Amino acid sequence: MRAFARAAAAAAGGLAALNAVPALTSIQPLEPLRTRLLPRLAGVGDSDHVALTFDDGPDAFSTPRFLDALDKAGVKATFFLLGFMLEKDPGLAREIVARGHEVGVHGWLHRPMLLRGPLTTRDDLTRARDLIAGTTGRLPRHYRPPYGIATASALCAARDLGMRPVLWTSWGQDWRAAATPDSVFDTVTGNLRGGGTILLHDCDCTSAPAAWRSALGALPRLVEHCRDRGWRLGPIAEHGLRPA
Known part of the structure; x- marks a missing residue:
């Protein structure tokens, strides 16, 4: 009986380890390697296009400011929405879609997938x-796990639900209390290339209070940076991702 219990425990541990393997792609020093070895997961698209994405909304206080800034710049983006945030303000998700943006799934709660079965x-x-589909009338086609921490279970579930997992190639670290528009701009553009995917946040529900202001402040310069290099800027739906 003890031998059976040990074997069962070993098997369970092995399955848990296999489930966690994709999470290795979220380790920050490995991100350049992820982009090179797993370009489809990282969000590498057409070389003349950059995908602009926002996580953690919608938020009634901050998201409209991003929508206005994007309208002013003439740019569309992908908003990865959290279910519990959408539940608070479903009309805002409808406005995101009405303004021509794409909506994706960021999960219901912003918790690491490693803590879930x-x-x-x-x-x-x-x-x-x-x-999201019932509120906006648009069936989400893309999924981004919280913290970018993917598990085998999350990747399989996303694909079974008709969604493609997409992470990012460049981020702004705009969730930090010390973030500024300059730091966000410098961090994003430090390794941004044509075909890349930018991660920013339009909400501070998981960030330092008002940290979203750093991303909002950096947005006009980021748009100008991409256009100066001849890169089209838009949502993941227009990014030309290769078939998975």
């Missing part, structure tokens, strides 16, 4: 996808 993972993604 396969069933709770699927439930989280399904609840968020169904609410």
